Amino acid sequence: MRYFDDIKVGDRRELGSFTFTAADIKRFAAKFDPQRFHLDEEEGRRSLFGGLTASGWHVGSVCMKLLVADFQRQAQELAARGEAVAIWGPSPGFRELRWIRPVLAGDTISFASEVLSMRPSESLAGWGILQGRNSGTNQRGEAVFSILTTAFVPMRETK
Amino acid sequence: MRYFDDIKVGDRRELGSFTFTAADIKRFAAKFDPQRFHLDEEEGRRSLFGGLTASGWHVGSVCMKLLVADFQRQAQELAARGEAVAIWGPSPGFRELRWIRPVLAGDTISFASEVLSMRPSESLAGWGILQGRNSGTNQRGEAVFSILTTAFVPMRETK
Numbered sequence: 001m002r003y004f005d006d007i008k009v010g011d012r013r014e015l016g017s018f019t020f021t022a023a024d025i026k027r028f029a030a031k032f033d034p035q036r037f038h039l040d041e042e043e044g045r046r047s048l049f050g051g052l053t054a055s056g057w058h059v060g061s062v063c064m065k066l067l068v069a070d071f072q073r074q075a076q077e078l079a080a081r082g083e084a085v086a087i088w089g090p091s092p093g094f095r096e097l098r099w100i101r102p103v104l105a106g107d108t109i110s111f112a113s114e115v116l117s118m119r120p121s122e123s124l125a126g127w128g129i130l131q132g133r134n135s136g137t138n139q140r141g142e143a144v145f146s147i148l149t150t151a152f153v154p155m156r157e158t159k
Numbered sequence: 160m161r162y163f164d165d166i167k168v169g170d171r172r173e174l175g176s177f178t179f180t181a182a183d184i185k186r187f188a189a190k191f192d193p194q195r196f197h198l199d200e201e202e203g204r205r206s207l208f209g210g211l212t213a214s215g216w217h218v219g220s221v222c223m224k225l226l227v228a229d230f231q232r233q234a235q236e237l238a239a240r241g242e243a244v245a246i247w248g249p250s251p252g253f254r255e256l257r258w259i260r261p262v263l264a265g266d267t268i269s270f271a272s273e274v275l276s277m278r279p280s281e282s283l284a285g286w287g288i289l290q291g292r293n294s295g296t297n298q299r300g301e302a303v304f305s306i307l308t309t310a311f312v313p314m315r316e317t318k
Contacts, residue, residue: 031220031224032220032221032223032224033220033223033224033227034224034227035227048248048249049249055223056250056252057216057219057220057223060216060219061190061191061192061216061220062191064191064192064214064216065190065191065192065193068192068193068194089207090207090208090258090261091215091258092257092258093215093255093256093257093258094256095254095255095256096252096254097252097253097254097256098251098252099249099250099251099252102249
């Protein structure tokens with residue numbers, strides 16, 4: 001990944017998209033979120049969601065999957081250019097996860113990541129704290145998912 | 160689930176526990192969070208975490224799994240006593256997810272859910288808004304996971 005010095009507020013990366021099939025939705029739900037509207041089309045139709053709906057944890061996990069793929073793409077691009085790859089700190093968690101609209105079977109969600117704010121860490125010299133938003137939008141351009149993230153990112157001099 | 164009227168601040172439910180095996184950790188990571196310390200014991204040992212570590216999304220999804228099982232247990236208990244079962248609204252999301260300590264292969268995490276605050280909804284007559292915390296503690300009594308949740312819960316008169 002990139003160093004703190006090479007990132008600026010407003011930077012945005014498209015993370016790619018994922019189509020939630022009925023089979024995917026049911027498989028995740030059976031394992032982690034076996035509520036009826038995540039397991040059965042007819043129960044989904046009869047629920048507030050209006051159709052078979054992905055678990056919110058499934059949507060968040062798919063966003064993570066695309067984020068990791070993007071990290072790996074960034075690292076390969078940097079390495080291909082002969083540049084050093086920064087190792088970010090472990091994530092302490094996140095704030096304000098919002099499931100804005102249901103993700104129904106067949107929906108294709110495009111995820112993006114943007115930088116909202118940046119500041120040097122007060123407690124850890126040579127590190128910066130980056131706040132960002134990861135978001136998901138469906139094939140009709142409607143926001144479905146948003147999460148505010150915090151990351152610890154090394155500065156170049158900490159190498 | 161229970162009605163708003165039957166819940167009070169401080170109510171706590173033990174949701175049960177889950178042991179994260181190396182196989183579970185790798186299976187989830189391969190699908191949703193393929194970072195090296197989630198996929199390989201040796202890479203985990205060399206990382207800041209000190210061992211093969213569960214993806215934070217895996218920990219959150221397991222908490223959801225135990226929460227749903229507890230919802231179903233509550234519904235059965237109410238039905239067995241001949242009481243009405245409340246249908247809660249869909250979750251709008253949550254706040255402040257914290258991954259406090261790594262969950263390593265072999266760790267057994269006990270989850271609990273407690274009610275932090277309650278108020279009537281201003282916009283939706285007959286509904287209340289409940290704020291709570293779901294948390295996870297390992298076999299040494301150390302907090303590993305915490306998430307603040309919001310739920311829309313019907314009052315008895317909305318039946």
